[in-house]
Amino acid sequence: MAEHVTESIIEHRDVWIFIEQESGLINPVGFELLGEGRRLADDLGDKLVAVILGRDVDELAGDVFARGADKVIIVDDPVLKDYRTYPYRAGLVKLVEKYHPRILLMGATTLGRDLASAVATEVRTGLTADCTELGIDPETKLLTQTRPAFGGNVMATILCRLSRPQMSTVRPRVFKLPPADCDRAGELINETLAISEDEVPTKVLEFRAHTDHSDVEIETADVIVAGGRGLGGAEGFGLLRELADALGGEVAASRPPVEMGWVAVDRQIGQTGKTVRPKLYVAVGISGAVQHAVGMQGSDVIVAINKDPEAPIFKLATYGIVGNLFEVVPALIEALAGVERTSSDVSCEVVEEDG
Amino acid sequence: MNIVVCVKQVPDTTQVRIHAETNTLIREGIPSIVNPYDIHAVEAAVAVKESAGGRVTAITMGPPQAREALKEAISLGADDAVLISDRAFAGSDTLATGYILSEAIRKLHSESPVDLIICGKQSIDGDTAQVGPGIAQRLGFTQLTYVIKITEIDAPGRRIVVERQLERGHQVVEGRLPALLTVVKEMNEARYAPLPNLIKAAKYEPRLFDLAGLGLDRSQIGLKGSPTTVRRIFAPTPRAGGAIIADQSQTPAEAARLLVEKLQADRLL
């Protein structure tokens, strides 16, 4: 069916990346998508275009060029100060209808998913959520979008043959952060949004940032440090909390610690608890029973620390350490204290080029 | 408050597998359940009814056996239920599904205006989180996703205040009614169905909406109305687990150092 793609009527071109920002801070997933988008655009002979919506966001263009964008489109408007579905959807739909991008990629964050669904519905196009792999089919030049389904037990490659743009969301840290080149320049375009505050059906009244780890939802955590019966008690979980802090993660558990009241019930991973897919899952003193495994086997990297070399968790583990957790965990906390953390913050001035 | 709650019958995804030779889904013998997030949506709808008055109508799109999911919604406190079913709906992706469900709600709305639609945040088989927002956009309802709490409903003032669960904290938002909410599991605890509800559910026959009854545009439904197509499905590469990087022959400090090196190489630190 690829013969009569709509490109014969309107020419759709370019790979667009929606740059998610809040209070002028870019979510690194936007940079990661620029890295991947660069590859796709080069494959297609397209330009890589970054789109930024917000208030007082002009300064962000430099960083976006540095990560590979050829063009940056900015919509700066007081109505866009806080993210809200209505004005962001209206703004992005307006741009899509004016410029006809071939591909539009967004982060699979709460914001990105909320917005992508609204935009795709409005422009009546296909949207593939949570892609883990993107590519260009050499024959049809269609975007191949691969994603897990059925709780990660199945992978599916999805195409959007006729409608444009081909839209996908991608979770944070699926793609690598491209290097920043502050000498790169590009074309900067300012667009406007004609929406009054009265039109917007929502108002943000308050934002309460998480202050306590117990508030943080483990399903969205990138790093999870989970403890099992091997921790021996609530004090063991104190040690685990220290490890989680050193790794920038959240604490979770297998079922026995929950049953014994060492941790709260909302921390349980597994068949009767939660299913998580973090970037890093550290299983400490957990044997790896199948009822536990179903809740965490989709994690990118699994570390297991267990004194029993025969524990089934080692079959799942990317990196296994056989040893006494009460010795290994403190050593690990100490080793991590000496590690410098990588950061995505590089700030580039806007270098403008004649459009 | 006239509330519509959307539920979906899904396979128990922990049991879905791919057939090694044919690369097709093995669905035989896999039990169907109500999407777990939707149970919380029903509970939220019933709680609104209990505090603000009104009616709760559960709707589902699916094959005839999806009426089981509606019976479960009735047992949990929904007043009515509608099965949206037609062979022509098979193969609908999220865009087409959003169209069909929004037209079904439009029909209910024409009988009695709908104030609130509640959906689970996503379904566990597709995990897309796209259908709720799709309905909101098509009906022009205020879209409020990832809701963990309804703080206030001011029916005469046509306002609702909710708390949304975002990555870095909770956002309190005021929105205009009518609104569509998608809810997270932490919103509430599902209650056990009381006996009278179970009895009602056992005998309950939902209304049926089909293609003709909804007057749908055939070009917007089923495979034909779906912009996305599945090119292929396959089993995920099995975990390359089993690598022991340190055992008892190393000191804990050595083991820790080896692990830190690996995690650094993986850009996890």
Ligand SMILES: Cc1cc2nc3c(=O)[nH]c(=O)nc-3n(C[C@H](O)[C@H](O)[C@H](O)COP(=O)(O)OP(=O)(O)OC[C@H]3O[C@@H](n4cnc5c(N)ncnc54)[C@H](O)[C@@H]3O)c2cc1C
């Ligand atoms: C219907 C059903 C549903 C279930 N749902 C869940 C669920 O959702 N989640 C879940 O987790 N479980 C669930 N279970 C329970 C599951 O079957 C296991 O019993 C449970 O996961 C075991 O937890 P564990 O690994 O912490 O404990 P154990 O299996 O007792 O393992 C403890 C491990 O700690 C290690 N260890 C002990 N001391 C040390 C030390 N000092 N240093 C290093 N290692 C040490 C041991 O070698 C052992 O491997 C369910 C069971 C059933 C029947």
